[in-house]
Amino acid sequence: MILCCAVLLVTSCSRKKNKFLNRNFHALGTKYNILYNGDIALEKGRESVDNAFTDNYWELLQVERMEDLEEVVLPGQSKNQDFERAEEKAIKAIQKHGMNIQGKEYNPQIDEAYLLLGKARYFDQRFVPALEAFNYILYKYPASDKINTAKIWREKANIRLENNELAIKNLKRLLEQEELEDQDLADANAILGQAYINIKAKDSALTRLNLAAEIAKKHNEKARYSYIVGQLYNEFGKKDSANLAFDKIIDMHRKIPRPYYINAHLEKIKNFDANEGNVLEFEEYLVDLEENRENRPFLDKIYYYIGEYYRGKTSDSIAESYYNKSLRTNSQDKQLKAFDYSILGDMSFDRAEYSIAGAYYDSTMNNMVLNSKPYRIIKRKRDNLEDVINYEDIAQRNDSILDLVNMSDEDRLVLFKAFTDDLKAKAEEEAERKEIAERKLSAAAASNDLNSKSSNSKFATNKSGGETFYFYNSTTVAYGKSEFAKTWGDRTLKDNWRLSAGIGASTTSQQNIDITQGASEEEIYNPEFYIAKIPTDQKVLDSLAKERNFAYYQLGIIYKEKFKEYVLAKDKLQQLLKNNPEERLILPSKYNLYKIYEELNLNDEAEIAKNDIIANYPDSRYAEILLNPQSEFSKDENSPESLYESLYQLFTEQEYAEVISGCEENIKLFEGDIIVPKFELLKASARGRLYGFEAYKEGVNYVSLNYPNSEEGKQAQEIMTKVIPVLSKKEFVDNATAKNFNVIYKFNADEDIKEFVEKLNKAVSNISYFDLTTSVDVYDENTKFVVVHGLKSVEGASGFAEILEENKHKIVKEHFAISSPNYAIVQMHKNINEYLESQ
Structure with a gap:
C-alpha cells in the first residue's frame, strides 16, 4: 500500500503529462503552498508601503497610496524584501509547477502566479518588468478568469510610466x-x-x-x-x-x-459659509471637535482650521491664538507650520510690527522647500523687511543708551538697584531649587545603598516569590529617581523638559550676558558696576546720536515709500526733528513730513511745513518744488536721479575723473537720501577704471559695509565674495591659451589723438581679411591707449602694426601687442610696465 502511494506520488509530480492527477497535484501545490505564501508576503509588503507613505492632505490625494521613489534599482535587486519574496514564490510556481505541454498551459494556477509576479514588481516600483508580466497573461492566457484583473493592473503600470x-x-x-x-x-x-x-x-x-x-x-x-x-x-x-x-x-x-x-x-x-450657515451651531461643532480626546493627534490641523474660520470672521485675536496653539502642538507637518508662521507674519505685518513679522517669515522659510515658488515669495517679503528691522534695532538700542546717559545719578541708581535686586531674587530662587534637588538626590542615594540588592532590576521579588511591578517598589523607584537626577538633574514637570533649564531663563539675563562676562559675583549684584558701563566719551555719544538719527530718518522714508505707513513715518520723522539731528537730515525730513501731511489730509500741518521750507531754505530744490509744483522740478536736471544719469553717461564716455568728483559732490548734497549708495557704487567703479584694482576693491568694500541693506550694498557684497577674488589675479597668461590679440598705441592723456584715430580707422577699414575694430581706452590719469582689436596671434598683431607703418597710411607710432586676457589684467591692475618687461 505504501509502495503504491509512493509510486502514485512520483508519477503525479511529472509536469509533462496531461493527466487529471498531475494537473490537480500541481494546481493544489501552487495554490495552497507557493501562491498562498507569496500572497502573504505581497500583503505584508503592501502594508509596509502603506505605512511608510504619508498622505499630503494639502494637495489632491492620489488614488493609490504609494510614494514614487526616485532611487534607481539595478536588475535583480529589490527595494523591499517582502516583494522580493513574493516574486520568488511566483517564479517558483511558474518554474516548478508550470505544465506547458505543446504550447498550452494545463496548470490553472499559473496565470495567478504571473499576476502575483506583476503585482510584486509593481509595488517594488519596477513598472516595466511588471508590465511584461501582465502582458504575458493577456498573451498566453486569454481565457483566464483573471484576464480583466490583469488588464486593469497593466493600465496601472502604464499610468505609473x-x-x-x-x-x-x-x-x-x-x-x-x-x-x-x-x-x-x-x-x-x-x-x-x-x-x-x-x-x-x-x-x-x-x-x-x-x-x-x-x-x-x-x-x-x-x-x-x-x-x-x-x-x-x-x-x-x-x-x-x-x-x-x-x-x-x-x-x-x-x-x-x-x-x-x-x-x-x-x-x-473650510467650506463653512458664516453668512448662510448657523454660526452658533457651527462654533459648538468646532468646540466638540477640539475637545474630543480621540482627536488629540490631529489638534495641530484642527487648531489651524479653527484659526482660519475666525480669521475669515475678522476675529484676528482669536484666530492668532489658535495659530499659536497649532504651533505649540509641536506638529511634524512642515507645510502646516509654514502656513501658521506665514499667517502670523502677515498679521504682524498688517499691524506694522515689522520686526516680529520678519521673525515669523524666517520661521516660515525654515519649514518650506528651499527655492520653491512659495519660498521665494516669502523670501521677497522678508528681504523687504530687512532694512526696517535693522534700523528699528539701531534706534531702540541707541535710544536706550542715550536715555541712560541723560538720567540723573539718582534715577540710574534706582533703575539698576531694581535690576540687581531682581537678579538676586532669581539667583536665590535657583539656589533653593538646587538645594532641594540635592536633598532629594541624597535621600534617594541613601535609600539605594540600603536596598542595593533588590534594586538591580526593574522588577522586585515579593514575599510569595513572585515579581512586583517597578513602580510598586519604593526602593527601585528611589533608585530610578537617583539615576534620572544624575543624568538630567532636577527638571520641572512641563513640556520639552529635556531642554536645558537655562532655556527658560529671563530675557534680561540673556541680553546682559556680554556685560557681565568676566565679572565677579559681587560686581554682578552691584548697581555701580552697570552704571560704570554707561559711555561718557562725547565722541561716542555723538556717534550714537548720529547713528540713531540716521536710523530714524531711514525708518521714516521706508515707512512712507515702501509700506505706505504714513502715521508711522510721521512719528519717526517728527521724533527725529526733536532729537536735534545734523543739518543734512533736517530739510529732507521736513519735506517728507509735508508730503505725509498731505497724504493724511492734515492740511494745516502741511501748510506750516511748506511755509517753513520756503522761508528758511529758499534756495533749495525742495523750495523750488513747493513754489512751482507744476514744473516737475523733481525730474529736472537738478533731481538726484537726473544727476546720477548724467554722471553715468560720463562714465560710459570714460570721463572717470569728472565722474568721481561729481559723485563726491552729490554724496554730500544728498547725504541721507536713498540714492546715495548708487553714487557710491558708481564712484567705486570710476575709481577702479582710473586707479586700478585696489581702488575698486576699497570702494566696493566701503559700499558693502556702509549700506548693507540697500540694493547697491547687497550688490557690493556679492561683488566682494564672487568677483573680487577673480579680479585679484594679476599673473599674466600664456599667449598660447589666448584667442584674441590687440595692438596698443600709447598716448599722454592731454595729447590730441583725434587725427591719429581717424587715420587708423581709415587704414583698418581697408583690411577685409580680419574683423577689426578700434577703441580709445583710458589707462590712468596720465595715459590713454588707442587699441586695435580682433587679431588672432601675438605675432600677427606685431606684424599687422608693421604693415601699417609701411603702407600708404604710414601709421608710425610706438606700439606693442598683447592678448585680450592680459590687456584686461593690465587695465585692472595698472601694471603695463610689468607686462612690457616680461616680454
Missing part, C-alpha cells in the same frame, strides 16, 4: 466591452480617474471617482475615493457637493483610518 492616454483608451474599451465584477469595476474606474487627473481632465476624473466610491466594497478605498471627489468638487467651487462627499466619510467613522475622518471634518470647516 506616464502613458496616461494609452491607459485611458484601454480602460474605456475594457469598461465598454466587459462586464466587470464589483472590485474590478471599482479599480478600473478609480485608476481611470487618476489618469484623467494626470492629464488635467478633472471633470472626467470626478465622474469616474464618484462611480468608484459607490461601487467599492472596502471601506478604506470608499473613503479615499470619496475624499478625492470632495477635493475635486472644492476645486470646481461646488462646496455643497463637496460637503456631501465628506459627510459620507464622516458617517463611516471608526470603519476607516482616522486621518480620512478628521480631514473630512476639516474640509467642512
Whole structure:
C-alpha cells in the first residue's frame, strides 16, 4: 500500500503529462503552498508601503497610496524584501509547477502566479518588468478568469510610466466591452480617474471617482475615493457637493483610518459659509471637535482650521491664538507650520510690527522647500523687511543708551538697584531649587545603598516569590529617581523638559550676558558696576546720536515709500526733528513730513511745513518744488536721479575723473537720501577704471559695509565674495591659451589723438581679411591707449602694426601687442610696465 502511494506520488509530480492527477497535484501545490505564501508576503509588503507613505492632505490625494521613489534599482535587486519574496514564490510556481505541454498551459494556477509576479514588481516600483508580466497573461492566457484583473493592473503600470492616454483608451474599451465584477469595476474606474487627473481632465476624473466610491466594497478605498471627489468638487467651487462627499466619510467613522475622518471634518470647516450657515451651531461643532480626546493627534490641523474660520470672521485675536496653539502642538507637518508662521507674519505685518513679522517669515522659510515658488515669495517679503528691522534695532538700542546717559545719578541708581535686586531674587530662587534637588538626590542615594540588592532590576521579588511591578517598589523607584537626577538633574514637570533649564531663563539675563562676562559675583549684584558701563566719551555719544538719527530718518522714508505707513513715518520723522539731528537730515525730513501731511489730509500741518521750507531754505530744490509744483522740478536736471544719469553717461564716455568728483559732490548734497549708495557704487567703479584694482576693491568694500541693506550694498557684497577674488589675479597668461590679440598705441592723456584715430580707422577699414575694430581706452590719469582689436596671434598683431607703418597710411607710432586676457589684467591692475618687461 505504501509502495503504491509512493509510486502514485512520483508519477503525479511529472509536469509533462496531461493527466487529471498531475494537473490537480500541481494546481493544489501552487495554490495552497507557493501562491498562498507569496500572497502573504505581497500583503505584508503592501502594508509596509502603506505605512511608510504619508498622505499630503494639502494637495489632491492620489488614488493609490504609494510614494514614487526616485532611487534607481539595478536588475535583480529589490527595494523591499517582502516583494522580493513574493516574486520568488511566483517564479517558483511558474518554474516548478508550470505544465506547458505543446504550447498550452494545463496548470490553472499559473496565470495567478504571473499576476502575483506583476503585482510584486509593481509595488517594488519596477513598472516595466511588471508590465511584461501582465502582458504575458493577456498573451498566453486569454481565457483566464483573471484576464480583466490583469488588464486593469497593466493600465496601472502604464499610468505609473506616464502613458496616461494609452491607459485611458484601454480602460474605456475594457469598461465598454466587459462586464466587470464589483472590485474590478471599482479599480478600473478609480485608476481611470487618476489618469484623467494626470492629464488635467478633472471633470472626467470626478465622474469616474464618484462611480468608484459607490461601487467599492472596502471601506478604506470608499473613503479615499470619496475624499478625492470632495477635493475635486472644492476645486470646481461646488462646496455643497463637496460637503456631501465628506459627510459620507464622516458617517463611516471608526470603519476607516482616522486621518480620512478628521480631514473630512476639516474640509467642512473650510467650506463653512458664516453668512448662510448657523454660526452658533457651527462654533459648538468646532468646540466638540477640539475637545474630543480621540482627536488629540490631529489638534495641530484642527487648531489651524479653527484659526482660519475666525480669521475669515475678522476675529484676528482669536484666530492668532489658535495659530499659536497649532504651533505649540509641536506638529511634524512642515507645510502646516509654514502656513501658521506665514499667517502670523502677515498679521504682524498688517499691524506694522515689522520686526516680529520678519521673525515669523524666517520661521516660515525654515519649514518650506528651499527655492520653491512659495519660498521665494516669502523670501521677497522678508528681504523687504530687512532694512526696517535693522534700523528699528539701531534706534531702540541707541535710544536706550542715550536715555541712560541723560538720567540723573539718582534715577540710574534706582533703575539698576531694581535690576540687581531682581537678579538676586532669581539667583536665590535657583539656589533653593538646587538645594532641594540635592536633598532629594541624597535621600534617594541613601535609600539605594540600603536596598542595593533588590534594586538591580526593574522588577522586585515579593514575599510569595513572585515579581512586583517597578513602580510598586519604593526602593527601585528611589533608585530610578537617583539615576534620572544624575543624568538630567532636577527638571520641572512641563513640556520639552529635556531642554536645558537655562532655556527658560529671563530675557534680561540673556541680553546682559556680554556685560557681565568676566565679572565677579559681587560686581554682578552691584548697581555701580552697570552704571560704570554707561559711555561718557562725547565722541561716542555723538556717534550714537548720529547713528540713531540716521536710523530714524531711514525708518521714516521706508515707512512712507515702501509700506505706505504714513502715521508711522510721521512719528519717526517728527521724533527725529526733536532729537536735534545734523543739518543734512533736517530739510529732507521736513519735506517728507509735508508730503505725509498731505497724504493724511492734515492740511494745516502741511501748510506750516511748506511755509517753513520756503522761508528758511529758499534756495533749495525742495523750495523750488513747493513754489512751482507744476514744473516737475523733481525730474529736472537738478533731481538726484537726473544727476546720477548724467554722471553715468560720463562714465560710459570714460570721463572717470569728472565722474568721481561729481559723485563726491552729490554724496554730500544728498547725504541721507536713498540714492546715495548708487553714487557710491558708481564712484567705486570710476575709481577702479582710473586707479586700478585696489581702488575698486576699497570702494566696493566701503559700499558693502556702509549700506548693507540697500540694493547697491547687497550688490557690493556679492561683488566682494564672487568677483573680487577673480579680479585679484594679476599673473599674466600664456599667449598660447589666448584667442584674441590687440595692438596698443600709447598716448599722454592731454595729447590730441583725434587725427591719429581717424587715420587708423581709415587704414583698418581697408583690411577685409580680419574683423577689426578700434577703441580709445583710458589707462590712468596720465595715459590713454588707442587699441586695435580682433587679431588672432601675438605675432600677427606685431606684424599687422608693421604693415601699417609701411603702407600708404604710414601709421608710425610706438606700439606693442598683447592678448585680450592680459590687456584686461593690465587695465585692472595698472601694471603695463610689468607686462612690457616680461616680454
